[in-house]
Amino acid sequence: MKINTEVRGGEKLAKKLKEIQDRLTSKKRVLIGLPAGSGVYEDGTPIAVIGATHEFGGEINHPGGTSYGYATEEDARAGNVRFLPSGKGVMQLGVTGPHKIVIPERSFLRVPLRQNVDNIKKGFSSLAGMVSRGEISAFQMLDQMGARAAGYCKEAIETGIAPPNARSTVRRKGSATPLIHTGHLKNAITHVVED
Template sequence: MDKVTDRWTPEGERLMKELRELAELEVVIGFQRGKASEDNGTDLTDIAMWNELGTEGKYGGEHIPSRPFMRDSVDKHKAEIEHILKAQEEVLLSGGTARKILETIGIFQKDLMQTEIEQGSFAPNKRSTIRRKGSDKPLIDTGQMKNSVNFLIRKKGSGNKDA
């Protein structure tokens, strides 16, 4: 009996290389500790967490109601997210790279999160906050938090290290 040898076409080899890379990488969207802080030194990752989850007066003694802009950026947009993910399958099959696909997903979700910060329906600011900010719009003061939303592509399980 003759020995049978499987051979990949160049396109098949390319596709398998990209699939292996996708299996090793992940895209993380949100805030990266140490990248931005308030004037008083408070890291924006903490501020984002306090607003996302709310506080019971634990941090600085101030109660902050939950304003789940991160969760809402996923929960309110499931159909759009499914659509972009399905489209990325086609990108991969037509020659796209793993990194380009993850970058597209990162930009898309970053935009959704920034939109939720701007347009989300959240618990209103306290009167003292409105006086200080000059606005009743939660999550928007200087725009620093919204502008600090970002993404990074990294090896799975590598922590905050860019890949």
């Protein structure tokens, strides 16, 4: 935002206008997402890595070797084949060969922020007036808007992001809604105001 001013009427007015201009043009920005150091899952995988995989999608070249078959006698009667932990289940039918696992894109950052761009613009517009009047600082404005934007992203996870979980994931995690199993990812979403 560039502001041009012409000052007439003394040094006091010039100083006040310069203060307003400095508040409005400060070189600060707010970042929304999963910053480095936002935590790790139980297996040591950084939350930011899992978040990036969900945000943009990905592929895993699996070496194979996973057992599959019937976990219980009921599964055998119903013909429900499942992946089996090593040494578990009533009947192993085989072992997977090398294959590619495709993780679909489930944008929990870009899409919710785009969907709420009008709300974000209105918030900035409202708060910019308060900054220009000296009621709050530019940092406070960005901090408030960052918290609001992070909230939009968390809300999107709670309401569900397409595509839904695969049937095998639903059986394992108990939900068709992606990204909510442990809550670690959602809880790690935050904002940072920086120069």
